[in-house]
Amino acid sequence: MRRLDIVKEHLKPGEVYHRRDLMEWSTSVDRHLQELVKEGTLEKLSGGLYYVPSQSVFGKVPAEEQKLVKAFLKDxxxxxxxxxxxxxxxxxxxxxxxxxxxxxxxxxxxxxxxxxxxxxxxxxxxxxxxxxxxxxxxxxxxxxxxxxxxxxxxxxxxxxxxxxxxxxxxxxxxxxxxxxxxxxxxxxxx
Structure with a gap:
């Protein structure tokens, strides 16, 4: 199994991730993040902050405010x-x-x-x-x-x-x- 697929396996729709959260599963975090954003699996929210969009009948659902702020503050x-x-x-x-x-x-x-x-x-x-x-x-x-x-x-x-x-x-x-x-x-x- 490719490393990128291992990273994808751990991503959950609707969750917000910090770059450092993905270091556990990736040997080349920045390259994997770039690929995941390019293919649409992740959305970049700000420096080092990423969101796995969840889908509804109306399209992509934005990140929940609480999760977004919690990940940004790391608190x-x-x-x-x-x-x-x-x-x-x-x-x-x-x-x-x-x-x-x-x-x-x-x-x-x-x-x-x-x-x-x-x-x-x-x-x-x-x-x-x-x-x-x-x-x-x-x-x-x-x-x-x-x-x-x-x-x-x-x-x-x-x-x-x-x-x-x-x-x-x-x-x-x-x-x-x-x-x-x-x-x-x-x-x-x-």
Missing amino acids: HRFVILSPNDYNALGVGTTQLYNERRVYNYRRHGDFKLGNRTFRFIRKPYVPSKVTKELLLVDLVNNIKSLAEDQPMLLENIIKRTGEMSPHRLKQLARDFGNVSTRKLFDSLKS
Whole structure:
């Protein structure tokens, strides 16, 4: 069996691979990667990052966001948010944005992975999951960048905090918020 066929045997549709992941099965990784991309078995997403496309009735399915970011960061400790997620809070945000933020411990900057661009933001604390409290704190962190009526939004945010755990909000604001966010949540009654 050829070495290239051995590499192909280990590739699973829908998975994202780092160049170093394939070194286990290949004696000439770069040559094999080049051949696999040329024949369409792999798609190059960015430097050293490859995707094995899975097929649906509509054609090739893009890589899952979580797998893509996990392979890029080489870390599972991150949270992906979009300003569109704020709309679920019911505080008056209605705009749609074409931005994905990845809060993480490793990278900072805008990176294009495949046909998607992500804004990676390095933080000293990254929650393990997205909660309404996290969305509210992130909304206050980024309120100045939104195309919404900011005074009305702040008023609605303050009303909304009454329905959430004040302790959790204040803790998240201390760990994840910027200075103005911390001040706002510290000023609220417990």
